[in-house]
Structure formats: structure tokens, C-alpha cells
Amino acid sequence: MVTTGGALFTLDGLNDSHWRPRPVGSASRVDLVIATPDGLYAAADRGIYRSRDAGTTWSHVGDLPGAAPVQAMAVDPANPNAVFVAVLGEGVMASYDGGATWQTMGRGLEKQPVHALVIDPRAQHQLLLATGDGVWRHALDPSE
Numbered sequence: 001m002v003t004t005g006g007a008l009f010t011l012d013g014l015n016d017s018h019w020r021p022r023p024v025g026s027a028s029r030v031d032l033v034i035a036t037p038d039g040l041y042a043a044a045d046r047g048i049y050r051s052r053d054a055g056t057t058w059s060h061v062g063d064l065p066g067a068a069p070v071q072a073m074a075v076d077p078a079n080p081n082a083v084f085v086a087v088l089g090e091g092v093m094a095s096y097d098g099g100a101t102w103q104t105m106g107r108g109l110e111k112q113p114v115h116a117l118v119i120d121p122r123a124q125h126q127l128l129l130a131t132g133d134g135v136w137r138h139a140l141d142p143s144e
Contacts, residue, residue, distance in 0.1 A: 024058050027045040029044060030044040031044060031069045031071075032072070034073050034075065037077060037080075039053075041075060043069075047060055047062060047064060048060075048095075062095065062098075062099040064085065064087060064102060066087060068087050068088040070086065071087065071114050072114050072116050073117060074117035074119055074127065076119050076124065080098070081097055081098040082096050082140070083095045083099050084127055090104070092105050112131050112132070113131060114129050115132070120137075
């Protein structure tokens with residue numbers, strides 16, 4: 001669960017009494033947190049943070065261009081260095097170095113609110129984007 005200035009975590013399911021606040025680095029605004037087999041990723045204060053210890057500590061891995069909030073994020077389960085984010089007004093961006101550098105992908109999506117990003121579990125080189133107009137499929141370059 002994301003809150004202003006951090007996130008709430010629980011390690012024992014959804015038992016209300018065990019939620020604990022944890023800051024995400026020195027971030028004052030956390031847009032979202034996702035879990036991957038390789039750890040946690042957070043989009044916060046126009047940057048990407050990573051935790052490998054269930055949110056106890058965070059490393060800032062890179063900045064995103066622009067000041068708009070991150071709407072959605074996905075990490076490729078076959079390549080944890082391949083991170084994808086949808087940034088409001090900026091479009092969908094890709095990083096193939098764990099979030100250190102970014103490139104814009106999917107021209108034409110800059111003005112399209114993206115509600116979810118998912119790596120297709122049946123075709124891992126396909127990124128699915130859920131928008132108000134439907135679901136879009138984007139082929140990823142497996143060599144990256």
C-alpha cells in the first residue's frame with residue numbers, strides 16, 4: 001500500500017494489525033510499489049528505487065525524465081534489468097539497465113493514460129498496456 005512519503009508493508013498477508021510504514025529512501029512522494037521475484041521496485045519522486053530486503057532498505061537506481069507521476073510499472077521476469085513505466089504525459093518508457101537510463105517507446109502513447117503494464121506470461125517478449133481505449137501489445141526486443 002502506498003502512502004504519502006512512503007509505503008505500508010506486511011509480511012503476513014492482509015492482517016490489519018501487522019502493517020508497518022517504511023519510507024522509500026528519502027522520497028517524499030511514492031507513486032507505486034511492485035513486487036518481483038528479484039525484490040521490490042518503487043516509483044518515487046521522479047526516480048526508481050529498488051529493495052532486495054522486503055522494503056527495509058532502498059537503493060536509488062535512476063531518475064525518470066519529467067515531473068509527472070508514474071501510472072504503471074512492470075519488470076520482465078526473465079530479465080529483472082528490463083523495467084517499463086508509464087508516465088502521465090510522457091508515455092511508456094523502458095530501461096534495460098535496471099532503471100539507470102530510460103528511453104521512450106511506443107510513440108503515440110504520450111497522451112494516453114496507461115492503467116496497467118504487464119509482461120505477457122505466455123509470450124515473455126510482449127508487453128501488454130491497458131488503456132482507456134483497450135489493451136495494446138508491444139513486441140520487446142529479446143536482445144536487449
